[in-house]
Amino acid sequence: MQLLLAHSKSPGKLILSGEHSTVYGKNSVATTVNLYTECQIFAINNEQIIQLNLINLDYQKIWPFELLKNSSRLINSIDDFRFDGEESLMKIDQFRNELQSEPANIMNSCLVFLFLYLSIGDLSERKSIKIEIKSNLPNGAGLGSSSAYIVSLAEALFTAFKVSIDKKEFNRWCWEMDKLFHGKPSGVDNSICTYGGAILFRNGQLIEQIDHExxxxxxxxxxxxxxxxxxxxxxxxxxxxxxxxxxxxxxxxxxxxxxxxxxxxxxxxxxxxxxxxxxxxxxxxxxxxxxxxxxxxxxxxxxxxxxxxxxxxxxxxxxxxxxxxxxxxxxxxxxxxxxxxxxxxxxxxxxxxxxxxxxxx
Structure with missing residues (x-):
């Protein structure tokens, strides 16, 4: 029997105004759309594995539980979480190398999971888990599918591992992970998926928010x-x-x-x-x-x-x-x-x- 540890949902996003100009520090307006990415995390007792199921991509990745549990934690505190490109990737070379033959979206999705898993909380307290992620957001269509994936996964992992983080810092973590997909993301996508409603975004900063209500x-x-x-x-x-x-x-x-x-x-x-x-x-x-x-x-x-x-x-x-x-x-x-x-x-x-x-x- 599987025990559900966490279940999260992140909406997609829609840019109402300011595409491309936001890259140059100008205003952009974004809102959420009720197409969702969902992440469920289950405890599994009969196998010593960590299993990631990307349902929409028909892909499953399994790591030996002891391999991840005995890995070094990537950060010392929540404030230290950063993604610095190749320098950061070198810290997980043993995992990255076995993913090199996969398509970019699958490899990046797995790497995001690994960075989050190896950064949140105390690795020594981990149990075997299965992560299932599904979405009704079309990929690569401008609706924030990669950010919705990151945000829903991060929310579920923080919940499953019972680690508290404030929303501003959580949003920064998701922006750091979006660098894996987009190189130099503006921050709009992860911010609207995190905060919801509508946001005014400028020069890399969330300026104002209108609550969904x-x-x-x-x-x-x-x-x-x-x-x-x-x-x-x-x-x-x-x-x-x-x-x-x-x-x-x-x-x-x-x-x-x-x-x-x-x-x-x-x-x-x-x-x-x-x-x-x-x-x-x-x-x-x-x-x-x-x-x-x-x-x-x-x-x-x-x-x-x-x-x-x-x-x-x-x-x-x-x-x-x-x-x-x-x-x-x-x-x-x-x-x-x-x-x-x-x-x-x-x-x-x-x-x-x-x-x-x-x-x-």
Whole structure:
């Protein structure tokens, strides 16, 4: 019989405004979406193993229990937790080497687990456990699947090992782990998955939060272009254009910054005028196209939305991934969905602004 030690859920994320400009210290506005990654940790008594099951990836990794228990703890205190690239990876070389043949997403997922496992609490007190992680977030679509994985896993491990950590420090740990996936993450994704609701983020800092209970209801349809993209490559494409057209690029970033400020003001103080979000999202999309992160499939979805008198914008890095259609007028929703599906797109009808990571009782 398996004893459940912890069960956590982390939502995905949606960038409402400020994609790419956040990399340059400008405002971005993010909210949660009710697509979740769940992590369950079970105590197992009949085997001396540590087992990690990545259900969506159809992957299972097993380590001998004694091998992990007798490893050196990676940090001396919670405040010491850092990920410094190759320097940090060298500390777990014996584990990394056996993962080298795996796809990057599987290898990084395993490494995140190992860093957290070998850093949280007292290793001498460990028992054999099985970790199961499943998600209904599409991978690589701009909805924060990697951060939701990290945040849900960290929450479950801290709970299972009965180690206390405040939310700010917890969020920093998750940002450190996101470096494994994204190199130099802005911090937006892990922050919104941790805190929930909606956040205003600028220059690597969470500036303000609106709790999920105080957010207006925003009706959206998410449309998956089913075009895979690489966040690092798109960030580089944007950087190259900004470098070539420096003065124009700076003006574009300031315009995106202003749009994000107005989106945040509307969500926080001017909720009687939510219809103006439609225009702001349209502006955002045009500015992002100027930064060279669009795609013909995104343009197709934007055009379909426009024919239904609705606004749409990419969310995340662009170049494919997911497009958000804002339903400020949902009377044409049935016709909209019919056309999107007939054009081969996958859609999600979701709720925005849900609570952040939490333990499931």
């Amino acid at each position: 105080n957010l207006p209801e925003l009706k959206v349809i998410l449309v998956n272009t089913q075009v895979p993209r690489n966040t690092k490559n798109l960030v580089e494409k944007c950087r190259q254009r900004l470098t070539i057209f420096n003065d124009i690029g700076n003006q574009l970033l300031e315009l995106l910054n202003s749009v994000s400020q107005q989106v945040w003001f509307t969500l926080k103080q001017d909720q009687s005028n939510l219809n103006q979000l439609s225009t702001l999202f349209e502006m955002n999309q045009h500015l992002l196209n100027c930064l060279n992160v669009g795609h013909e499939k995104i343009d197709e979805i934007v055009a379909i939305a426009k024919r239904h008198d609705l606004s749409a914008k990419l969310t995340g890095a662009g170049g494919g991934g997911v497009v958000m259609i804002y339903l400020n007028n949902d009377t044409k929703q049935e016709s909209l969905l019919k056309q999107l599906h007939s054009n081969g797109f996958v859609t999600y009808q979701v709720k925005l602004g849900v609570s952040g990571v939490h333990t499931v009782n």
